[in-house]
Amino acid sequence: MKLIGWAIALAAAGLIPAAAQGQAAAPAQNAPAAAAPAATASPPAGTAQAPGKPDAAQPAIVPGSVGHALPTAGIGEPDGRKGIQDQVSPIGQEAAAFHNGPLMIVAVAICVLVLGLLIYVMIFFRRGANPTPSRNSHNTLIEVIWTLVPVLILVGIAIPSIRLLRHQYTPPPAEVTIKVTGHQWYWSYEYPDNGVSFDSYMLKEAKDPTRQANQRARTDADGPPLLAVDERIVIPQGKVVKFIITADDVIHSFAVPAFWIKQDANPGQLHETWVKVDRPGVYFGQCSELCGARHGFMPIAVEVTSPAKFAQWVASKGGHMPGANVPAAPNSTAASPVSESNVAAAAPATATSPAAANAASPAPAPNNQNVANRATQAK
Numbered sequence: 001m002k003l004i005g006w007a008i009a010l011a012a013a014g015l016i017p018a019a020a021q022g023q024a025a026a027p028a029q030n031a032p033a034a035a036a037p038a039a040t041a042s043p044p045a046g047t048a049q050a051p052g053k054p055d056a057a058q059p060a061i062v063p064g065s066v067g068h069a070l071p072t073a074g075i076g077e078p079d080g081r082k083g084i085q086d087q088v089s090p091i092g093q094e095a096a097a098f099h100n101g102p103l104m105i106v107a108v109a110i111c112v113l114v115l116g117l118l119i120y121v122m123i124f125f126r127r128g129a130n131p132t133p134s135r136n137s138h139n140t141l142i143e144v145i146w147t148l149v150p151v152l153i154l155v156g157i158a159i160p161s162i163r164l165l166r167h168q169y170t171p172p173p174a175e176v177t178i179k180v181t182g183h184q185w186y187w188s189y190e191y192p193d194n195g196v197s198f199d200s201y202m203l204k205e206a207k208d209p210t211r212q213a214n215q216r217a218r219t220d221a222d223g224p225p226l227l228a229v230d231e232r233i234v235i236p237q238g239k240v241v242k243f244i245i246t247a248d249d250v251i252h253s254f255a256v257p258a259f260w261i262k263q264d265a266n267p268g269q270l271h272e273t274w275v276k277v278d279r280p281g282v283y284f285g286q287c288s289e290l291c292g293a294r295h296g297f298m299p300i301a302v303e304v305t306s307p308a309k310f311a312q313w314v315a316s317k318g319g320h321m322p323g324a325n326v327p328a329a330p331n332s333t334a335a336s337p338v339s340e341s342n343v344a345a346a347a348p349a350t351a352t353s354p355a356a357a358n359a360a361s362p363a364p365a366p367n368n369q370n371v372a373n374r375a376t377q378a379k
């Protein structure tokens with residue numbers, strides 16, 4: 001017996017250092033990929049020794065600046081309240097109003113009715129109060145009622161539900177497009193019309209032993225623990241933003257509760273959803289499909305800011321606004337001076353003449369620009 005005890009103790013002593021080493025080696029796979037534009041093609045999960053983000057990014061961060069806006073407690077993040085987070089998108093507001101209003105009233109009314117009937121039967125039809133039970137087995141009127149009433153209730157719920165679904169799946173034309181790719185265990189984002197792409201990792205706590213020296217630690221300015229990320233998605237307020245969602249390994253799910261967004265990210269498929277947010281702020285979400293060991297550590301953070309600050313952020317990422325600083329394609333309005341002004345335009349909305357404004361507007365341009373962007377990103 002004693003011998004077995006010693007054997008267990010020795011085995012444990014042998015295992016502990018190994019476990020500690022395993023833990024120390026693990027964070028390497030969480031290290032961000034190199035900051036090159038092709039970073040979306042980062043090393044496969046489990047590839048150790050990927051270089052961390054350069055330290056140079058660390059001192060440049062100014063809390064409150066675009067991309068680092070301060071989150072508001074209780075907005076876009078869980079704060080201990082029960083129920084649905086405050087909704088900031090039109091679809092979310094419509095859905096939350098439907099849930100909190102008519103659906104809740106119907107559900108509570110049905111529960112109270114059924115519970116009341118059960119209590120009534122238990123009291124008045126118990127053996128003591130009703131020793132000789134009725135022998136009736138059919139009642140046509142009652143059977144018609146208890147079939148028709150549920151059908152009418154369901155139809156009453158279905159009509160607004162289907163209207164909500166129709167609103168959700170008929171998005172207005174997108175003004176900003178973001179391609180979202182889920183990886184084990186981080187997200188990468190690409191703004192194809194702006195030439196911006198980056199990876200986004202969860203920020204670890206300062207005291208987390210798995211945090212590498214070159215990884216920035218989370219602060220309260222970044223957001224709550226397990227939700228703050230090193231690189232947020234930034235979107236302009238009041239603009240329709242389209243998310244094209246996919247994955248490169250297993251199924252993930254892109255979910256931001258305050259936007260009423262939850263969309264599976266499947267390898268080999270493109271799913272689409274959209275949002276329009278008028279209220280500036282920081283909104284947090286998480287991967288919502290069990291995708292592996294670190295599923296709980298791939299949060300999402302979206303910062304909504306003014307269109308001017310969005311343009312500023314795009315420029316800081318080395319990107320451009322559609323219509324600005326992109327050489328005009330040879331076949332588009334080549335004979336007119338419009339293409340020259342288009343090339344020369346430094347800012348997106350500074351074109352003054354109607355013709356130039358027309359040329360700079362996103363409507364006719366995207367095809368050529370997309371081709372140009374794709375070509376530069378493919379390098």
Ligand SMILES: [Cu+2]
Nearest residue numbers: 252253287291
């Ligand atoms: Cu995931």
